[in-house]
Each structure stands twice: as structure tokens, then as C-alpha cells.
Amino acid sequence: MLRFLLAKLAVLVPTFFGITIVAFGFVRVLPGDPVLLMAGERGLSPERYQQLLHQLGFDRPLWEQYLGYLAGLFQGDLGTSLVTKKPVLTEFMALFPATVELGLCAMLLATIVGIPLGVFAAIRRGSWFDQVSMGTALVGYSMPIFWWGLLLIILFSGILQWTPVSGRISLLYFFPPVTGFMLIDSLLSGQSGAFASAVSHLILPTIVLATIPMAVIARQSRSAMLEVLSEDYVRTARAKGMSPWRVVNVHALRNALIPVITTIGLQVGVVLAGAILTETIFSWPGIGKWMVDSIFRRDYPVVQGGLLLIAAVVMIVNLLVDLLYGLINPRIRHK
Amino acid sequence: MSEVTEIEPQNAGAGRAAAFAEFWFYFRENRGALIGLVVFAVLVVLAVAAPIIAPHDPTQQYRDALLTPPFWEEGGSTSFLLGTDAVGRDILSRLIYGAQQSLFIGVVVVTIALVGGIVIGLVAGFFGGWVDTVIMRVMDVILAFPSLLLALVLVAILGPGLTNAMIAIALVLQPHFARLTRAAVMSERNREYVMAARVAGAGKLRLMFRTILPNCLAPLIVQGTLSFSNAVLDAAALGFLGMGAQPPTPEWGTMLAEAREFILRAWWVVTFPGLAILITVLAINLVGDGLRDALDPRLKRS
Numbered sequence: 204m205l206r207f208l209l210a211k212l213a214v215l216v217p218t219f220f221g222i223t224i225v226a227f228g229f230v231r232v233l234p235g236d237p238v239l240l241m242a243g244e245r246g247l248s249p250e251r252y253q254q255l256l257h258q259l260g261f262d263r264p265l266w267e268q269y270l271g272y273l274a275g276l277f278q279g280d281l282g283t284s285l286v287t288k289k290p291v292l293t294e295f296m297a298l299f300p301a302t303v304e305l306g307l308c309a310m311l312l313a314t315i316v317g318i319p320l321g322v323f324a325a326i327r328r329g330s331w332f333d334q335v336s337m338g339t340a341l342v343g344y345s346m347p348i349f350w351w352g353l354l355l356i357i358l359f360s361g362i363l364q365w366t367p368v369s370g371r372i373s374l375l376y377f378f379p380p381v382t383g384f385m386l387i388d389s390l391l392s393g394q395s396g397a398f399a400s401a402v403s404h405l406i407l408p409t410i411v412l413a414t415i416p417m418a419v420i421a422r423q424s425r426s427a428m429l430e431v432l433s434e435d436y437v438r439t440a441r442a443k444g445m446s447p448w449r450v451v452n453v454h455a456l457r458n459a460l461i462p463v464i465t466t467i468g469l470q471v472g473v474v475l476a477g478a479i480l481t482e483t484i485f486s487w488p489g490i491g492k493w494m495v496d497s498i499f500r501r502d503y504p505v506v507q508g509g510l511l512l513i514a515a516v517v518m519i520v521n522l523l524v525d526l527l528y529g530l531i532n533p534r535i536r537h538k
Numbered sequence: 539m540s541e542v543t544e545i546e547p548q549n550a551g552a553g554r555a556a557a558f559a560e561f562w563f564y565f566r567e568n569r570g571a572l573i574g575l576v577v578f579a580v581l582v583v584l585a586v587a588a589p590i591i592a593p594h595d596p597t598q599q600y601r602d603a604l605l606t607p608p609f610w611e612e613g614g615s616t617s618f619l620l621g622t623d624a625v626g627r628d629i630l631s632r633l634i635y636g637a638q639q640s641l642f643i644g645v646v647v648v649t650i651a652l653v654g655g656i657v658i659g660l661v662a663g664f665f666g667g668w669v670d671t672v673i674m675r676v677m678d679v680i681l682a683f684p685s686l687l688l689a690l691v692l693v694a695i696l697g698p699g700l701t702n703a704m705i706a707i708a709l710v711l712q713p714h715f716a717r718l719t720r721a722a723v724m725s726e727r728n729r730e731y732v733m734a735a736r737v738a739g740a741g742k743l744r745l746m747f748r749t750i751l752p753n754c755l756a757p758l759i760v761q762g763t764l765s766f767s768n769a770v771l772d773a774a775a776l777g778f779l780g781m782g783a784q785p786p787t788p789e790w791g792t793m794l795a796e797a798r799e800f801i802l803r804a805w806w807v808v809t810f811p812g813l814a815i816l817i818t819v820l821a822i823n824l825v826g827d828g829l830r831d832a833l834d835p836r837l838k839r840s
Contacts, residue, residue: 346816
């Protein structure tokens with residue numbers, strides 16, 4: 204297992220440095236003077252310009268700048284937002300829980316709906332259930348989720364007035380963030396109605412963000428299950444006279460779920476990309492909306508830092524999924 | 539569809555027709571794929587014939603007909619079948635011209651990503667060693683970023699617009715082709731027919747492009763259709779975020795962005811562009827599924 208871990212890390216470390224180069228290079232390939240860009244929109248006196256040039260380190264050779272950037276990174280310094288003047292890392296940490304909460308709920312929904320859907324479709328291959336559920340999955344997989352979100356707003360917020368249009372919780376409730384997760388914080392606050400309000404705000408964004416992962420998981424579960432069901436050991440189990448239910452539960456399901464776990468892991472990148480759109484539509488104060496807003500405000504240190512942090516999150520989650528995969532599937536570990 | 543025949547080893551001139559016949563036999567079994575193909579063909583016709591079919595100019599503003607509902611709704615008119623948007627442009631005409639944009643985006647993005655990915659993957663797989671390691675690490679770095687985020691940031695660098703959006707999306711989709719090509723090349727590289735060609739004195743370029751590549755095409759074709767639908771979706775998403783095609787271009791994502799503030803007042807300005815995106819992407823994905831099943835020999839047995 205240790206060897207497996209080391210092999211994974213050996214690939215990860217250069218990738219991480221590659222990501223830092225992309226984030227570092229981002230500001231330098233922007234058209235225009237980096238100092239003027241980093242200093243914001245207001246004009247600069249020539250003296251102030253020279254001072255900033257030196258302070259930001261743009262007068263030094265490129266490799267020296269990069270090393271300086273790396274040194275800052277390892278001390279947790281990702282630069283300062285031009286708009287709020289707060290450190291990028293602080294802002295990220297404040298907004299990240301909102302995205303994690305939304306992302307986790309979406310993944311949970313996608314998994315608990317997607318896996319049973321795919322498994323039953325495989326067991327009843329060719330039935331109307333198979334055709335309808337896989338047809339639905341293909342529609343979900345093809346869905347422009349920014350439009351899907353707008354449709355749900357029209358229906359549930361506009362016509363039915365069941366859910367609010369935007370935000371994480373009604374303005375009526377205020378309590379200091381403890382965990383950063385609104386569902387937990389609203390319960391901790393003890394205010395009646397706060398939890399219900401948080402849930403009603405969360406429900407539509409969760410559905411929107413879960414749509415594509417759910418479709419992918421359902422399709423993957425179905426094909427993994429079909430593959431396992433055609434294996435010899437399943438036929439043997441059937442031939443022994445085992446009940447179909449037991450064959451599926453004991454023999455087939457566990458092996459079928461192994462590739463599904465990888466699929467679920469791969470959806471993390473999909474969810475983060477989807478969060479950009481979902482959070483924009485629902486004004487959800489997470490890192491997806493933060494990135495889009497920062498791009499429009501030309502807040503380049505935030506874009507630079509956010510890019511790096513998001514890629515790092517994807518990388519770490521993928522590593523964890525790989526390790527989990529190795530843990531449950533010895534064949535991979537010993538390859 | 540003619541490129542499909544090349545999966546079979548070349549030099550089998552007569553074999554190509556047979557290979558296509560076999561492919562078609564399996565493809566037409568799949569009803570969904572056929573429907574997808576028909577819908578896609580209709581979209582192509584709409585796009586090509588847009589100036590003839592579209593009832594109005596897509597940028598013409600009818601100031602006396604702002605936010606007209608579709609003809610079956612109260613207040614609708616048959617001169618604007620699907621209604622008009624906030625500045626009085628005919629939605630149906632904009633949707634028809636939008637098909638041009640989306641198909642153009644798909645073709646350009648897939649072409650760039652496919653050609654780039656094939657060349658990079660061939661070089662990595664054929665040469666191996668440090669060339670392979672360096673190339674694949676660079677691909678890993680690109681894949682480490684969520685695709686839409688990277689495309690968004692690239693467009694922020696290059697400047698908003700359709701051309702830059704297409705470049706950004708192609709760059710983000712390209713590693714998938716590179717990886718697939720590399721994997722296929724590595725499994726083909728030491729086969730006997732490649733050895734034979736090498737012994738016969740074929741040069742490196744000939745080995746790469748004439749001998750090995752045609753035998754790696756099946757997964758690339760499937761990935762190509764997948765990327766086509768991804769490109770349409772991502773370009774629409776960038777347009778929706780204001781970073782893709784700029785108004786007044788009749789691009790479906792951009793139309794949705796312009797319609798956002800009217801969602802509770804005029805459902806049609808939001809519903810139809812999104813429906814157009816969904817139908818297009820769905821049709822391409824149906825074809826993609828059909829191609830995968832028809833080209834994947836493992837599934838043919840069952």
C-alpha cells in the first residue's frame with residue numbers, strides 16, 4: 204500500500220508544480236502591464252509605479268519571481284484581493300464551506316439516486332424501467348444546467364412560490380458562523396425556522412448541481428453491473444440455485460461498485476465546474492460565484508489564488524479516491 | 539461518416555465498404571442513435587439554410603413587438619411563432635441562426651482538439667521515455683483544473699468573444715484525445731504489423747500516421763462526438779456567463795444570458811434557447827452512444 208501511495212505521489216508532485224506555474228504565469232500572460240493590473244484601475248504616479256514594481260517583484264528575473272511566489276505559497280500567502288484588500292486565502296476559507304455544503308449535498312443526492320437507478324436498470328435490462336431511466340439519464344447528462352436552474356426557478360420560485368430565488372438563508376435569521384455549513388449552524392443557533400429556511404434555499408441548487416453527476420453515476424452503475432452479471436462466478440451462484448436477490452446483493456453489487464467509486468471521485472471536478480454556474484444562478488455565496496465575480500472585477504490575485512486552490516482541492520480529492528480504490532481493490536494496488 | 543471506415547487496416551480497399559456495412563448494421567440496431575442522427579441532420583440543414591428558412595433577420599428589432607409571447611399564447615402573433623425577446627427580435631429566427639453558431643463551435647473545437655491531441659498523443663506514445671513523461675505531466679496539469687473554470691480563465695486572459703472561447707475550450711478538451719491516442723499507440727506499437735512496416739523501412743512519420751494511427755481511430759471517434767457535445771455545452775455556458783459570443787450574436791447561451799432578467803415575466807425567452815441547447819446536445823450524445831456500441835467489439839458479442 205505504501206508503494207502504491209508513493210507511486211501516486213510521484214505523479215502528483217510534478218502536477219502540483221505544474222499548477223503553480225499555470226497560476227503564476229496567469230498574471231504574466233495577461234495583456235497589459237502587470238503592475239497596472241495588480242494595482243487596480245486607478246492611475247499611478249511614476250514614483251508609485253516604480254515602488255509597486257519593486258514591491259510586487261516585477262523588476263526581478265522571472266525565475267526569481269517564481270521562487271518568491273512558491274516561497275509565499277508554502278507560507279500560506281496567496282496574495283491580497285484588490286477589491287476587498289483581504290488575503291485571498293482568508294476569503295477562500297470563508298466561502299469554501301458554502302461550496303462544500305452544496306457540493307456534498309449534490310453528490311449525496313446523485314449517489315443515492317444514481318446507483319440504485321443504474322443497478323435496477325441493469326438487473327431489468329431491456330425493460331421499460333431500463334429504457335425510461337437510461338433515457339432520463341441521457342437527458343440529464345446532456346442538460347445545460349444553467350438553463351435547468353432557470354427553469355426550476357420559474358416553476359418553484361415563480362409560479363408555485365415554494366422556494367426562495369437566491370442566497371443561503373432568509374435575511375430574517377442571523378447567527379455567527381460556527382462550522383460554515385448553514386444546515387448545521389442553523390440548527391446550532393436554536394432559532395425556530397432557521398433550519399427550514401436553510402433547507403429551502405439549498406434544495407434547488409442541489410438538484411441543479413446533482414443532475415449531471417447523477418446521470419453519469421446511473422449510467423456507469425448500469426454498465427458496471429451488466430459487466431459483473433455476465434461473469435462466470437455470478438452464473439455459478441445462479442446455477443447453485445441462489446435467490447436472484449442474494450446473487451445481486453452478495454456477489455454482484457460489491458464488485459460492480461468498485462468502478463463506480465472512481466466515477467464518483469471524478470465527479471468532483473464536474474461538481475466544481477458546475478458550482479460556477481449553479482452559484483451564479485442562485486447567488487450562492489461560494490467559491491464558484493467568487494471566481495466569476497473576480498474575473499469580471501479584474502481582481503487578478505483572487506483569480507490566480509482561486510485557480511490554484513481549486514485545482515489543489517480537485518487533486519487531493521482525486522488522490523483520496525485513488526487510495527480508497529486501492530484499498531478496496533487489491534488488483535490495482537499490486538499492479 | 540466516411541472516416542469511420544478507416545478503423546479497418548488500410549490497404550484493404552474493398553474491406554472498407556464491408557467494414558462500413560458492418561458498422562452500419564450495428565449502428566442502426568440502436569433506435570436512439572438513429573433518432574439522434576436524424577435530429578442532428580435536421581440541425582445541419584437548419585444551420586445551412588438559415589437565411590432561407592428563418593422568417594426574420596436575427597438582429598432585426600421590432601420595436602412595436604417587445605416580448606411578444608408565442609403564437610398559441612394570448613397576445614401572440616403568427617408572424618413571431620415563438621415570440622420575441624426584450625428588444626423585439628424574433629426568437630425562432632435567432633434560434634435557427636443559433637444552430638449555425640453551435641455547430642460551427644462544435645466543428646472548430648473538435649477539429650482543433652482532435653488534431654492537437656492526436657499529434658501530441660502520437661508523439662508521446664511513439665517515442666516514450668522522457669518525451670512521454672513530460673507531455674503527459676503537462677496533460678495532467680490541464681486536467682487538474684475543472685474544465686469550465688480553466689476555459690473561463692483562459693477567456694479572461696484572451697478577452698471575451700467566440701473565437702477565444704473556442705480556443706479555450708479546445709485547449710481544455712485536447713488532453714482527452716492525447717491520452718486516448720497515446721494509450722492506443724502504446725498498445726499497437728509492438729504489434730507485428732508495425733514491426734513489419736519498420737523492417738520494410740518505413741520512416742517514423744509514416745509509421746506514426748499511416749501505420750499506427752488508422753488502427754487507433756475507434757475510441758477517438760467516440761471521444762470526438764462526446765467532445766462535440768461538451769463544446770456546445772461549454773460554449774453556451776461561457777456565453778451565458780458573458781464570456782463567449784457577444785451580443786447581438788444569436789448564440790443560444792448568450793440569448794439565455796440576455797433573457798435572465800425576464801424569467802419571471804416572459805418564460806419563452808428563457809425556455810426556447812435552453813431547449814435548443816438540450817436537443818442539440820442530446821442528439822449528439824445519442825449518436826455518440828450508438829457509435830460507441832457499434833465500434834466497441836466487446837459489446838458486439840452480447
